[in-house]
Amino acid sequence: MTTRRQIHLAAHFPGVNNTTVWSDPAAGSHIDFRSFAHLARTAERAKFDFLFLAEGLRLREQNGLIYDLDVVGRPDTFTVLAALAAVTDRLGLAGTINSTFNEPYEVARQFASLDHLSAGRAAWNVVTSWDEFTGENFRRGGFLPRDKRYLRAKEFLAATFQLFDSWRGDEVVADQGAGRFLSAPDAGRFAVRSDQFDIAGRFNVPRSPQGRPVIFQAGDSEDGREFAASTADAIFSRHGTLEAGREFYADVKGRLGRYGRAHEDLKILPAATFVLGDTDADAQEKADVIRHQQVSEQTAIKFLEQLWNRDLSDHDPNGPLPAVDPVVGENTISRGRASVRMYRDPLATAREWRELAEGKGLNSRELIIHVTGRQSFIGSAATVAASIDELVQAEASDGFILVPHITPGGLDEFADTVVPLLQERGAFRTEYEGTTLREHLGLRPAGSEARA
């Protein structure tokens, strides 16, 4: 018997951002179902907990034009996850679904259906937005005041929980001889009255294998952390390093008690990239090549524009940073991109970048490669396996969501070389022990926790 903390691993389908390298000869289709099936099968072969799909409901724009330098285009989350359930048996199937541009009844129906059709493998990353930009694609339009987005998300989630729980799970008896299909005439009855919702009726999907999908949350703010601690089964964090990871881990896990929840009831899973090589030096070289693929000259200009908040199309990416200062105020250059909001003080950031560029002798593109570097694990398989295991044993995380940079084969080498080493360490499963995602994640059945 082992007491070693068990690692949880997930595969992130490469996203519509510059982490994904489409220019590599090995890069395949981002929309063909075979790409999704390939990644899912690799993840299942490696005994991963789940596959994750992100979503964005409007194509990003910069300078008033559709952004064309990154991968663009992706499928409908529910539909592709349902299809993936046909080509996998155990792998969890997780997707982002927005709580602003959807309705609880419909989303509950879709997740309950996906959970049935996958025999208990559905998971929902609940995200919220308020922007009118995305709203232009929807009936609701840009209706939601910014300060109500968390309220709506909370009420949305609470409404879906009420819908999921409107069937206990024993109502369908289907007794052919007695002619009794349901044991309860009012199965599925619900009513929700809140600030954002006034809905009532009968939910028409009987209770699914997991009861509710596994709930993921990605917020890093105070509100986001509290929301996750009260309600989520897993949190996607940005804190993948030892110190930042331990601090975040302790903070969020420390909030669970308030809601009558145990340490194991919430898993903390930072997103992580990786570059593998025969040796650590070899991996480092590859990582440098990949960083240059990820930040082309054109991409470097676009990143500069996002901070400078002005058109820099004439700027030389191989020269020094722009001499002018950023335009302060509302960011008008880029829309539909979450990272833009992170530059809280553009003048100060520009000053830091200039100092950095001068100190290290970096041109504009090199500077962007430096400051936007997000590679987490670089090294031989042995080095990467040791790093991942150490971070989990040190309670910097419960595992990682791995983001390959190549579609669809970017996880193959990890599955073949790193996973066996983690298994040898006794830190990762060699076979699935359960059939549902809740079981893979070591979560209690839905509804068995005391919830505030």
Add this chain to the structure above:
Amino acid sequence: MPDGTTPTVHLGVALNDTGWHPASWREPGARPGELLTAGYWAEQVREAEHGLLDLVTFEDSLGQQSDHPFRPDDRTDQVRGRLDATLIAARVAPLTSHIGLLPTVVVTHTEPFHISKAIATLDYVSAGRAGVRVKVSGRPDEAALFGRRTVERIDRSQPENAQLVELFDEAADHVEVLRRLWDSWEDDAEIRDAATGRFIDRDKLHYIDFEGSHFSVRGPSITPRPPQGQPIVSALAHRPVPFRLVGRSTDLGFVTPHDVGEARTILGRIRAEQADAGRAGETVHVFGDVLVFLDDDASAAAARKDRLDELAGAELLTDALVFTGTPAELADLVLSWRDAGLSGVRLRPAVTAHDLPGITRGLVPELQRRGAFRTGYEADTLRGLLGLPRPANRYATA
């Protein structure tokens, strides 16, 4: 073998719970306890594909199945509860290879942007076999599930009831948005041009800028143009207002004549609506719906219906013609409707476990013997099976 001189027919099957008779779930082999599993649906669709059928449709509704037209009943003696039809279709898509998959989608309360990318994605995961059957919801109880607006009970005695017209106009708007979004990416928009660093040629992506009375949608879709370009849009229609939707917006209408004369009349109305919408030159297939009890002995089929009616406690009441008889008799009916101008039929098995094999292993061989049905799949997309070309993109400047 179809010899090229005998017009062949198209065959679809409508899958609904354990079948279309409310007591179907009590029949041997019905497996009512497995309705919420993927295996149940995969088996039915594979059986339909074994019979070389053009397509299957999947019934759906936002609310609980009900015998009452405007609210849930509290019946416990019939199947209640179902899964989302689009997700069932997606779940079976990778397990099949030729048959068309048309989930029912309610367009009254849902977002056209979401539906468009869902059906486009169904087309990707099925490699070109997706369609959709759009359905209007005029039920106050379903409106309450969304809480966004109220829907009054439709007075069915008025053929041009104002609310009915409005719901179907909204459905037409919804379909217009689906179609524009499917075309919002040109086929060659993805260029992966290393020299300029561009993944797409953004001049080949298009804002659709739809503005209607119920919604406006900017676009483009987040999903590239699906394999068929335009997946098949279908609707069920019984009356003038829905006939208009079929004529102006769809590729395929399902109608419910009870005899050859009605088939001709309905077809005439749809063709007139098509012409009014400026679509006289386009192919709009019309399939007749028939609810079937099939047995090798006609009296056995009739006896089976009587027995099920007795179990249900009432005679089967439905919109479509109810047929009891042998595969040969059904083949006669199908060919008489074909001769009246219909493209084919959509069969509603009374008991899926019994009547779906009756179709695939009884009717199909009978039609094949008469040279009126395919003996192998001649195409691998739904448009191909329906003889429809892959359409040009409305936004492409050729």
